[in-house]
Amino acid sequence: MQRIEAPARPDWRAKLEEVGLTYHSDGQEPQPGTDGGLWWHEASHWRLTSAEVDLLDDATAELHARCLDAVDHLVNRDPAALREAFALPEWFADYLQRSWRRGDPSLMGRFDLAFDDQAGAVKMLEYNADTPTLAIETAVAQWFWLQDTHPDADQFNSLHEKLLDRFRTLAPLIGAQVLHFAAFEESAEEWAHATYFRDLAGQAGIRTIGIDINAIGWNGQHFLDQAGRRIAFLHKLYPWEWARQDEFGPHLAGDSCGVLEPPWKAVLSDKAILPVLWKLFPGHPNLLEAVPGQVALAGACVHKPCLGREGSNIAMLRNGQSIASTGGPYAPEHARFVTQAMARLPQQDGWNAVIGSWIAGDQPAGIIIRESRDAIMRDTSRVVPHYF
DSSP states (O other): EEEEOOOOOOTTHHHHTTTTTTOOSSSSSSOTTTOOOBOTTTTEEEOOOOOHHHHHHHHHHHHHHHHHHHHHHHHTTTTHHHHHHOOHHHHHHHHHHHHHHHOOOOOEEEEEEEEEETTTEEEEEEOOOOOOOOOOOOIIIHHHHHHHOOOTOOSBBBHHHHHHHHHHHHHHHTTSSEEEEETTTTTTHHHHHHHHHHHHHHHOOEEEEEEEEGEEEEEEESSSSSSSBBBBBEEEOHHHHHHSSSSTTGGGGGGGEEEEEEEHHHHHHHHHHHHHHHHSSOTTOOOEEEEEOOOOOOEEEEHHHHHHHHTTTTTETTTTTTEEEOOSSOOOTTTEEEEEEOOOEEEEEEEEEEEEOOOETTEEEEEHHHHHHHSOTTTSSSSOOEEE
8 A cells, every 4th residue: 555645626525515525624724744624535535456455345345244154153053142342222133033033134234344454454443334435435436536636547336236136136125115315404424424325226226215313204004204104214313322222212113114233233233242343253354363351462462442433442552551542432331342453554654554445245345544643533534535
């Protein structure tokens, strides 16, 4: 991997907004040496080799397969661990198990990977398997950047095509009914993603309706949209850990509507899956040692809240001593934690990079890169394109 700095396209803002990426900045230009200002940052990019792309592709497919093995193990061989390690209420655990056993289909997910470009090692940091975003940045924004700036190069990026194929696979299951796409309309990023996914579903022949999550109602038997129509199929950008705490969450377990992502994906989006994977596949070349709780592993390790988001409440330790940490709402006295061995990230020009590697259906579908001067990625960390 090589990090390259080059001028951004003069009209990059307008081009991004044309494809729905309206949240590309906070209105402020970043100061030299900082992460701030821009969410999308195309004045830097990364160049990979075809061999590195093959390595990431293979690792993504392998990790997804092992994650499915882990879900099957928890559901069919160790249901007690499913309930205890993931702190699931009984109604949701039963719902999740039914969902897995009957083969409820999924749409997509995004691994966060550490790629040690010196050793050629790819390690799983976590799996954003429930409500992943960065799809517009991956599938559309960086693709058009490539066409404008490196038209003779290639990109590890088939996310748009594979999502469209996935919706075509789902279309016969939905039939003549409607797939509602729900997100918070007040969130530009979430609403843009729901709109993008809805457009793909429409291209696949699925009837769709968009709805603000706050407008979903319940009539005692079915979930309803703002016009009083029954919601038979629902795509939601709303995490399962929130839904299962809501007053109406248990109604989902009555199977009044089909949901994307299905409830079994909640297991994979919880970092409690990391110790499960290590126990099932100890020493796996794409996994890092991980154990429940906050402990000091030999060498360097990271404490992570199981349901933490945006880099909050992370602590990095080396030989038991803190070397970096972040604050946030996931205090140890209120949240479950795991400890994971620390992986090396590519670092060039003072910038660390994390690979976001996509799965559509069960197939690897490309990558997006985030970079930060800090070792811990936050919600303000830059999103940058790549090519090979």
